[in-house]
Amino acid sequence: MSSVTIQPQSYDYPAQNAAGITCTAQAWANVPPPLQATEKAAIVSRIKQLLKEKDAALVAHYYVDGDIQDLALETGGYVADSLEMARFGKNHSAKNLIVAGVRFMGETAKILSPEKRVFMPDLDATCSLDLGCDAKDFAKFRALHPDRVVVVYANTSAAVKAQADWMVTSSCALAIVHQLKLDGKKILWAPDRHLGRYIQEQTGADMLLWNGACIVHDEFRAVELELLKASHPHAMVLVHPESPQAVVDLADVVGSTSAMIKAVVDGTATEYIVATDKGILHRMRQLAPNKKLIEAPTAGNSATCKSCAHCPWMAMNGLQGILNCLETSSGEIFVAEPIRLKALTCIERMLDFTKNHPDLLAKAQHGFVKNIGAA
Known part of the structure; x- marks a missing residue:
């Protein structure tokens, strides 16, 4: 893939850290x-x-x-x-x-x-991605760009999906956006800005990005990850693309949860640094009991928790x-049935695409190189 110059544009949604009954503190309390x-x-x-x-x-x-x-x-x-x-x-x-x-x-x-x-x-x-993409605000944003195909990540409400042309997950987003780019489509993407940037960089698609983030993946820190890599020089680094760019750039494998598990099971390395929610380690240990799994750091030595990567919800x-x-x-x-019927279209479109194009589904990207893709 040829190198492209990327100029992400973000719609600044100021209430990503929504307060109330479903705030992070309340989630942990429950x-x-x-x-x-x-x-x-x-x-x-x-x-x-x-x-x-x-x-x-x-x-x-x-x-x-x-x-x-x-x-x-x-x-x-x-x-x-x-x-x-x-x-x-x-x-x-x-x-x-x-x-x-x-x-x-x-x-x-x-x-x-x-x-x-x-x-x-x-x-x-x-x-947090759902909370940070209010359906009414998203409708206003979408109305400003009627020429764009609306692609939303699965981590959104039914009311947001009802406004979309496509729903995608991290397993299929690259393949679907790549196809839309080949079809000459301009894309309005929501809500995760890190995943959107990664896909934009990999495909060269014209994407307008909503400014949202996952509270778990957004906390990973490149400086700390570099130090951990230095102490485990033979470890393979697995990163979910919802992570910040500096963290993604340090990865040996960038992929969805399924792709990361596959990388551990099929990989030849004996150690793996895992930058995603720590809940995944349970299944990884079951499927690859002989591999050493290391949690990627979310903060420095002075922090209360150096690896707190777990979604409170x-x-x-x-x-x-x-x-x-x-x-x-x-x-x-x-x-509600009117919302369900509208949302059904974008979800079924994704399911049909993944069923009919299994060879195009995103696999873990080994040897990630900016603007180029898998080396």
Whole structure:
């Protein structure tokens, strides 16, 4: 790919750190307390029983607690990134879906499967990217640029997806944007500015970027990562593209959660520095028990926490919350039908593209070089 000059433009949304019931502090305050072993065993046993009785399937993201990931796999559910979660929920025969993740994942499941009841362990589990992209403000932004194709990241509300031409995840964003560029389209992108910049740099597409960020990935620090690399010279560095550019530039592998797991499982290195939510380490350790995994630093030595990379809203998912869904039908997701129908179009467009072009899906980028791509 030829070198391109990139001049990102950002719509400055000033309320990224939204206050209120779903603020970060409140999210951490609502993290379920640890369960005693006997209590945990009893809850897990009851959940397994009710999943069968109520024809329900448990779908979990890689970032939630390891006990929930294990329970999903043990009961015939699924553990995956947001793209595969969407596919699984749509194709599974269960009448009820329990989505352990954050709210936009539950909404996506409901959009794709309106005939099913969709529940979440805690409806307040949201996402900083979702919070930082208000649907009304986004509509105003979009109205200023009617000539652009609207591409939104999965980490947005149903109301924002209803305004989009395409929804993408980090697994397929590169391939879809690249195709749009080949088709001569100009793109309006939201909400993650780091992922948008990365895709813009890799594809050379004309992209106008919303100014949003993931609170987890935005905290990774290049200076600290360089020091960690120096102390582990043979480690391969894995970075999610939602991270700042200086961090991405230090990576051996840039990719989605699934791509990062694949890099560990298939890689020949014995050590891996992982720059994404630490929840992913649980599955990595299961699939590659002989590999050493090192958490990438989010701050310096003087900080209270040197590696705090864990989403507070993902942490709100707990076993008791799952049990409550099954026993009392709490945490049900509803999406208004007019919004659902509009949002369905952009999601199905993504699913059709990924089904018909599996060879084009983004793979982990090895040897990342600015403006060029995989070396």
